[in-house]
Amino acid sequence: MSASSNRPIGIFDSGVGGVTVLKQLYRQLPNESIVYFADTARLPYGTRSPEEILQFVREIMVWLEQQNVKMVLMACNTSSALTLDIVRSEFNLPILGLIFPGAKAAAQKGRRIGVISTPATAKSNAYLNAIAEIEPSAQVWQIGCPEFVPLIEQNRIYDPHTRKVVTEYLSPLIENQIDTLIYGCTHYPHLEPIIKEILPSGVNLIDPAKSLVQSTEQELELMGLKNHTNPVATRFCVSGMPDQFARISQRWLGYPPKVEKVNLAVPSLLTVDS
Ligand code: DGL
Numbered sequence: 001m002s003a004s005s006n007r008p009i010g011i012f013d014s015g016v017g018g019v020t021v022l023k024q025l026y027r028q029l030p031n032e033s034i035v036y037f038a039d040t041a042r043l044p045y046g047t048r049s050p051e052e053i054l055q056f057v058r059e060i061m062v063w064l065e066q067q068n069v070k071m072v073l074m075a076c077n078t079s080s081a082l083t084l085d086i087v088r089s090e091f092n093l094p095i096l097g098l099i100f101p102g103a104k105a106a107a108q109k110g111r112r113i114g115v116i117s118t119p120a121t122a123k124s125n126a127y128l129n130a131i132a133e134i135e136p137s138a139q140v141w142q143i144g145c146p147e148f149v150p151l152i153e154q155n156r157i158y159d160p161h162t163r164k165v166v167t168e169y170l171s172p173l174i175e176n177q178i179d180t181l182i183y184g185c186t187h188y189p190h191l192e193p194i195i196k197e198i199l200p201s202g203v204n205l206i207d208p209a210k211s212l213v214q215s216t217e218q219e220l221e222l223m224g225l226k227n228h229t230n231p232v233a234t235r236f237c238v239s240g241m242p243d244q245f246a247r248i249s250q251r252w253l254g255y256p257p258k259v260e261k262v263n264l265a266v267p268s269l270l271t272v273d274s
Contacts, residue, residue: 004070004225005070005220005224005225005227006033006227006229007033007068007070008033008034008035008068008070008232008235009025009029009032009033009034009035009069009070009071009073009216010034010035010037010064010067010069010071010073011025011035011036011037011072011073011074011075012036012037012038012039012060012064012072012074012075012076012079013038013076013187014038014039014040014044014046014076014078014149015038015039015040015043015149015152015245015248016038016152016153016190016245016249017075017076017152017185017187017188018036018038018075018076018186019036019190019249019252019253020075020183020186020187020190020207020209020252021073021098021186021212021213022034022036022075022253023209023252023253024207024209024210024212024213025073025216028210028213028214028216028217029213029217029220029226030231031228031229031231032220032226033227033232033234034231034234034235035064035067035069035234035235036075036234036236036237037060037064037262038236038239038240038245039056039060039239040238040240041238041239041240042239042240043149043153044118044146044149044150045076045078045079045120046078046118046119046121046149046185047118047119047120047146048120050082050120050124053078053079053082053083053120054083054086054087057079057087058083058087058090059264059265060264061091062264062265063262063264063265065091065093069093070093070094071093071094071095071096071219071220071225072091072093072094072095073095073097073212073216074096074097074098075098075186075209076098077098077099077121077185077186077208078117078118078121080097080126081099081120081121081124081126082120082124082126084097084099094223096215096219097212098186098208098209098212099126099127099130099208100130101211101212101215102130102182102183102184102208102211102212103127103130103131103134104130104134105206105208105211106131106138106180106204106206107131107135109180109206110138110178110179110180110204111135112138112176112179112180113131113139113140113141113178113179113180113182114140114142114170114173114176114178114180114181114182115127115128115141115143115182115184116143116145116148116170116173116181116183116184116185116188117142117144117145117182117184117185118144118146118184119144119146120144121144121184121185122142122143122144122184125142127140128140128142141172141173141178142184143169143172145165145169145185145188147165147169148165148187148188148191149185151165152187152188152190152191153187153248155247155248155251157191157193157194162194163197166195167198170195170198170199174198178203179202179203180203180204180206181199181204181206182208183205183206183207183208184208186209189209192205234257235260236249236257236258236259237259237260237261237262238259238260238262239261239262239263239264240261241261242259242260243259245257245259246258246259
């Protein structure tokens, strides 16, 4: 076992979406310590430009590197779709994203695949391309869902308006008789109770976080970085208001997290066009 195996894994999202990835980490890799960063001051990411998203991700990566993490999981599909390949070549850390694990899990289940995601992820065609590579015979329908993240971050899961919006976004997928649905945004599994009421019951639901964490375990084993000692408590850090993040995430975590506010230093050498 490497001496650095007890360093934490860094994970990040724009907000509480990454909690769905965190819960998979708790389930599948209970010995790992985790630093969770949520860029709540700048969410939602999914309606921003690729350049802005790349700049934010670079800033977060620099900060996570300073926290001495041994690996980074992008617990955000938008960041994974738009920046994974770029930042992998810029940072000397293993970095894992959600798109390939999600696409692979979906292609193993069905041939008529719906993807609900942020508009930025849908526009990138990241899932469409990844699925085409893995299973060329699969058909894919992508829906950008700009209203979901704000509703989830406002804790409005059970609001009648949310139900109406879910119905609207899912209806073209239901019309096309999908057999598999990918949660192409880590916030969306939080809507599962509503989604399950609206989708026909036979549709496979794919949460890419499950497969991402399976790949994480393999990667840690391979690099001799899996922790076998007791983990320390998850450190939650946000760029916005700590109380708000604590209040909303408590519902899914099952405990009120202690949340720190941190300032990301803008890396002067990394500019958007470099
Ligand atoms: N949860 C993130 C994702 O998976 C980002 C959502 C957003 O901020 O728009 O794409």
